[in-house]
Amino acid sequence: MVIELKNIVKRFGQNTVVNHVDLTIGDGEFFTLLGPSGCGKTTLLRMIAGFNDPDEGDILFGGESILHLPAHKRDTGMVFQNYALFPHLSVEENVAYGLRARGIKGQEVKDRVKEILESVQLGDLASRYPRQLSGGQQQRVALARALVIRPRVLLCDEPLSNLDAKLRVSMREEIRRIQQNLGITTVYVTHDQEEAMAVSDRIAIFYAGHLQQVASPADIYFTPANRFTAEFMGSCNILETECVAFDAASETAKAVSNGVEFTFRAKDAEVGQSLPIMLRPDWIELAGDGSVNRFPGVVRERMFLGDSIVYQVEALGRTLRVDTASVNHGRMLEPGDAVELSFAFESPVTVRK
Amino acid sequence: MSRFRIFSVWNVVFLMAIVVLFLLVVYPMGSIFQASLLSADTGEFTWGNYLDVFTTKFYRRCLWNSIFLSGLATVFSVIIGVPFAFLTTRYKLPHANILKTLGTLPLILPTFIGAEAWLLLLGRNGILTQFFHSIGLNTPSIYGWQGVVLVYTLQFFPFVFLMVSAAINSVDRSLEESARNLGASPWRVFRTVTLPVVTPSIASGALIVFCMSIENFGVPTIIGNDYKVLAEQAYSEFVSEMGGNPSMAGALSTVLVIVTLALTILQKVFVERKSYSMSALRPPEILPLSKWKTRFAWLYCAGLVFVSLAPFLVVLVAAVTKTNGPVMYYGQFSLDNLAIALQAAPRPILNSFFLSTLATVIGMFFGMAVSYIVVRRRGWSGYTLDLVMMLPLVIAGSVLGIALAATYNSGPVVLTGTWVILVLAYFVRKTPFSVKTTSALLHQIDASVEEASINLGVPPLRSFMKVVVPVMLPGIISGAIIMWVTTLAELSSTIVLYYGPWSTMTVQVFQYIGSGDFGPASAYGAILILSVVVPLFLLNKFLGRDPMQSL
Numbered sequence: 001m002v003i004e005l006k007n008i009v010k011r012f013g014q015n016t017v018v019n020h021v022d023l024t025i026g027d028g029e030f031f032t033l034l035g036p037s038g039c040g041k042t043t044l045l046r047m048i049a050g051f052n053d054p055d056e057g058d059i060l061f062g063g064e065s066i067l068h069l070p071a072h073k074r075d076t077g078m079v080f081q082n083y084a085l086f087p088h089l090s091v092e093e094n095v096a097y098g099l100r101a102r103g104i105k106g107q108e109v110k111d112r113v114k115e116i117l118e119s120v121q122l123g124d125l126a127s128r129y130p131r132q133l134s135g136g137q138q139q140r141v142a143l144a145r146a147l148v149i150r151p152r153v154l155l156c157d158e159p160l161s162n163l164d165a166k167l168r169v170s171m172r173e174e175i176r177r178i179q180q181n182l183g184i185t186t187v188y189v190t191h192d193q194e195e196a197m198a199v200s201d202r203i204a205i206f207y208a209g210h211l212q213q214v215a216s217p218a219d220i221y222f223t224p225a226n227r228f229t230a231e232f233m234g235s236c237n238i239l240e241t242e243c244v245a246f247d248a249a250s251e252t253a254k255a256v257s258n259g260v261e262f263t264f265r266a267k268d269a270e271v272g273q274s275l276p277i278m279l280r281p282d283w284i285e286l287a288g289d290g291s292v293n294r295f296p297g298v299v300r301e302r303m304f305l306g307d308s309i310v311y312q313v314e315a316l317g318r319t320l321r322v323d324t325a326s327v328n329h330g331r332m333l334e335p336g337d338a339v340e341l342s343f344a345f346e347s348p349v350t351v352r353k
Numbered sequence: 354m355s356r357f358r359i360f361s362v363w364n365v366v367f368l369m370a371i372v373v374l375f376l377l378v379v380y381p382m383g384s385i386f387q388a389s390l391l392s393a394d395t396g397e398f399t400w401g402n403y404l405d406v407f408t409t410k411f412y413r414r415c416l417w418n419s420i421f422l423s424g425l426a427t428v429f430s431v432i433i434g435v436p437f438a439f440l441t442t443r444y445k446l447p448h449a450n451i452l453k454t455l456g457t458l459p460l461i462l463p464t465f466i467g468a469e470a471w472l473l474l475l476g477r478n479g480i481l482t483q484f485f486h487s488i489g490l491n492t493p494s495i496y497g498w499q500g501v502v503l504v505y506t507l508q509f510f511p512f513v514f515l516m517v518s519a520a521i522n523s524v525d526r527s528l529e530e531s532a533r534n535l536g537a538s539p540w541r542v543f544r545t546v547t548l549p550v551v552t553p554s555i556a557s558g559a560l561i562v563f564c565m566s567i568e569n570f571g572v573p574t575i576i577g578n579d580y581k582v583l584a585e586q587a588y589s590e591f592v593s594e595m596g597g598n599p600s601m602a603g604a605l606s607t608v609l610v611i612v613t614l615a616l617t618i619l620q621k622v623f624v625e626r627k628s629y630s631m632s633a634l635r636p637p638e639i640l641p642l643s644k645w646k647t648r649f650a651w652l653y654c655a656g657l658v659f660v661s662l663a664p665f666l667v668v669l670v671a672a673v674t675k676t677n678g679p680v681m682y683y684g685q686f687s688l689d690n691l692a693i694a695l696q697a698a699p700r701p702i703l704n705s706f707f708l709s710t711l712a713t714v715i716g717m718f719f720g721m722a723v724s725y726i727v728v729r730r731r732g733w734s735g736y737t738l739d740l741v742m743m744l745p746l747v748i749a750g751s752v753l754g755i756a757l758a759a760t761y762n763s764g765p766v767v768l769t770g771t772w773v774i775l776v777l778a779y780f781v782r783k784t785p786f787s788v789k790t791t792s793a794l795l796h797q798i799d800a801s802v803e804e805a806s807i808n809l810g811v812p813p814l815r816s817f818m819k820v821v822v823p824v825m826l827p828g829i830i831s832g833a834i835i836m837w838v839t840t841l842a843e844l845s846s847t848i849v850l851y852y853g854p855w856s857t858m859t860v861q862v863f864q865y866i867g868s869g870d871f872g873p874a875s876a877y878g879a880i881l882i883l884s885v886v887v888p889l890f891l892l893n894k895f896l897g898r899d900p901m902q903s904l
Contacts (some may be wrong), residue, residue, distance in 0.1 A: 051804055071807045072816070078808040084801035088823045098809030142805075149809060 001062050001152045001185045002027050003048065008057035010043055017043050018054070019209035026201075028183040030176065034196040035206030036232070041189045042157055044206075048187060049155055050074045061152060072101075077146030078155040082162065083138045085130040091117070091141050092126040098149040116148040119178065136167045143175065147182065154179065154186040160195065168192075172199050193233050197221065205229050221280075227351045230278045237284070237320045238351065243275040253350075258316040260295045264348040277348035281323035284343050286311065286333070294342045299333045315341055362814045366722050367734060373719070374741045377781045381756035382610070382748065388759065389603030402604035412586070416608060419582040422498055422573070423566035426505035430562045433506065434513030435555060437657055440650045442518045445641045447651060454893065455658045457515060459508045461835070461885055462665055463842035463859065465571025466878045467504045469866050470664030471495050472576060473671055473875075478679050480667070500576040505566045507661040512565070513558035520554035521547075526635040556624040564613050568749030570845035575866055583609045588751045588849060591758075599759060606752040613747040665882055672879035676872030690876035698861070702880060705857040708772065709840040712779035717833045719780070720787030721825065725817065727788065728795040742788055745781050750845025754778060758850055772855045778846040783839055787832030794828035795821070827896060834892050838885040 003025040010018040018040040025031040033041035046052045048059060050071030058065050066074055077098075086094050095113045104112075117123050120140040130138055139159060146154060159175070160168045176199045179186050190196050196203050197217040205212040205220065205228075213225035224230035227238065241255035241262065246269040253266035255275050262277075269275050297315030309332060311322045322341065326332075333339065392399040406412045437456060441449050459467075474481045475495035485492045493499070524547065532542040573582045583605055591602035642650060675687035694702065727739040745753060757778055761768035768774040798821060806816035822829070844859040851860055858881045865874035 049804075049808055051807075070812070071804070072810050072812050074808075075810070076808060078805065080801040080805060082799055082801060084799060084805035086802060086806070086820050087798075088820075097806065097811075101810035145805075145809070 004060040032200040039206040040209040077151035081158040083142040281321040283347040381760040385603040393600040429506040430510040434510040438517035468575040509562040512561040516554040516558035671875035679869040690872040694876040713837040716784040724792035754846035754849030783836040790832035791828040
């Protein structure tokens with residue numbers, strides 16, 4: 001089911017929480033709305049489900065507007081942040097609820113409930129009540145309940161935010177797997193960028209009601225459209241530089257930051273103007289032997305994370321975060337050590353705004 | 354699209370609720386306020402009636418008496434209710450649960466029967482009066498303000514107890530633990546953490562006691578003697594055949610409403626802002642006391658429960674005792690009194706049950722709908738409805754009765770002098786209880802549960818019935834039982850609105866006391882007490898809930 005959001009605007013009083021959003025979500029796509037809390041992503045999801053009405057714009061499922069349909073006729077399966085299980089119904093009855101509402105009766109209900117509960121590994125807990133389940137189990141029931149009705153669209157509103165870190169990782173893998181098996185169009189809301197990258201085909205980044213970028217996880221990570229996206233999606237260093245030379249043919253820019261000249265790839269620059277560039281912490285090399293873009297620094301802090309080591313290095317009149325892979329019992333730098341840093345010609349991303 | 358939603362089912366329910374409440378509360382109150390601004394003689398606009406309230410010595414006296422009695426009852430209720438709450442909630446006492454349950458019972462027992470009971474004990478022919486007299490002692494008189502304050506205190510202290518006890522339980526243990534961890538002594542913890550957190554609920558409890566006292570009609574009439582209060586005087590002005598004065602009744606009523614309303618607003622502004630509600634994950638520890646302290650604490654709590662409930666036992670005894678007017682022959686068993694109530698004149702009993710049941714059923718459904726809108730619809734519409742719904746809580750029963758009687762006395766709809774108006778008055782006065790118990794539970798159900806149901810394909814109203822109502826059910830039942838028992842015990846609006854064949858048990862008790870016939874009064878009283886206590890007992894036993902705890 002292709003979902004189209006056309007020029008959606010939603011205001012709550014004076015606040016415009018969703019501001020002229022246009023999106024097309026492909027059939028079978030796992031699409032994530034990502035942004036900090038209060039950015040409008042949940043409101044957008046609730047408009048698709050029919051719990052809020054847009055003030056302007058249109059929502060289409062498979063080319064047909066669904067705005068005239070009330071929430072209970074939209075045939076979407078929604079997984080809520082707090083699961084929203086019916087406390088007075090057993091697991092089985094919770095899952096059967098939507099089937100019964102569709103007039104399905106008898107053996108078919110039983111079969112479909114059984115099947116879906118087994119696929120989320122809850123077959124033996126069918127007669128339990130929600131309060132007797134752990135958070136992860138409740139989450140599975142919520143997912144089963146949304147999927148058993150074979151909805152046109154699966155909507156997930158921060159479904160994993162109430163789980164602990166480990167469970168979150170295994171549940172997101174499971175959601176992704178089930179989604180791939182069913183091939184169901186899924187709109188997923190989260191504020192966790194790692195989770196978004198792990199599960200999504202494409203991600204839409206929201207900030208203050210505006211769409212910032214829509215792209216695959218890798219594209220957003222490697223070529224963020226603007227400063228907000230760069231900073232929100234993973235950690236980054238932003239260097240303020242001033243362009244001193246630009247050759248459009250070879251897409252090569254020369255720019256100066258704190259008295260050091262750098263050469264890097266840039267699509268567009270203007271001599272004499274500021275040219276901020278973004279460098280992911282692992283794009284900077286320590287004690288590197290790169291021939292270009294070398295500059296000195298002093299290690300100020302070190303944090304050992306197991307698979308990687310994070311250094312805070314004072315360089316270019318500011319502090320840069322540099323991530324390095326840890327080597328088995330390899331030597332680590334100490335605070336106070338002087339180092340040479342460098343980054344490759346291809347690495348920097350120019351970020352405006 | 355949005356236009357289409359305006360006609361959604363909840364909007365219709367909201368509008369209906371507003372219209373009903375407007376017709377039964379706002380409009381009648383408005384019209385007695387209007388009447389209070391007209392001169393009784395010329396029918397012209399005047400502030401004269403209000404001037405009279407504050408300048409005429411008699412009316413000024415009534416106003417002062419009302420405030421004095423209620424104030425004193427409030428102070429005493431706090432003094433005895435707060436320790437009761439702390440002792441039964443925080444400390445290990447034998448049978449603390451029974452003490453707590455019995456401690457809430459006085460709330461639903463009719464106050465005017467409490468007054469009658471104290472007359473049976475300490476009145477002119479009272480059993481204790483005679484006993485002390487026989488050993489040569491004179492007992493202090495129960496008549497006048499001291500008797501009224503005594504009855505109020507013993508019957509209303511549970512409001513303070515319930516509020517404080519709930520607040521104590523809502524303080525997470527970690528709060529006191531962190532205070533201890535920071536080096537505070539137990540006493541310091543109590544003084545600087547526990548007490549401040551609980552204080553707003555003491556104020557809320559006190560406010561309820563004050564409002565209940567000032568609106569009370571039966572107690573001052575029965576044992577106040579010449580000690581007249583506003584609620585009583587407004588009624589007298591209204592019904593008096595000779596020189597009855599609806600403008601004056603209106604002015605007195607308005608003053609009474611303004612006093613309670615002003616206090617309620619003060620409480621909202623100054624106290625609720627300081628209320629620290631939290632959902633306690635771990636309620637505070639229940640502490641053991643030393644042997645002697647336990648005994649002393651238990652004696653206090655049990656003694657208080659006994660003193661507040663024992664008089665009602667006397668009424669039960671009096672119901673089956675041979676009587677001659679106000680003279681009781683204790684020890685001589687007789688069914689004469691019950692025969693009067695059950696055989697000769699059973700109609701008032703049936704009336705009471707019929708009217709209460711009808712009002713409760715209507716109120717139950719209405720309350721369900723209103724609490725849903727109030728809880729789920731933030732914003733002006735929910736707020737307005739809540740405000741209008743709770744308005745009757747600050748209006749004395751006799752005042753509301755007067756307002757309804759005066760409003761529906763003429764015009765297109767005449768209800769005064771029918772049983773319908775009794776049901777409407779009960780419905781308006783008691784539905785706030787249902788709204789409170791129901792919305793308390795509704796607050797615990799996240800809106801998303803209902804959205805999940807809608808999302809799965811069930812239309813809004815059916816979703817409400819299928820997933821919200823089952824969860825609210827305990828609250829609905831508690832609310833219904835509270836409504837039913839308090840309606841059975843309702844005197845103040847009944848006395849204004851009833852007519853001949855539609856007399857109720859409460860009216861019978863009241864009139865028999867007035868004529869000094871304590872036998873039949875006790876018979877009706879006993880039936881009333883049992884009708885009130887038995888459903889609560891059943892609820893407690895089968896649902897495991899004390900409905901009063903949820904208020």
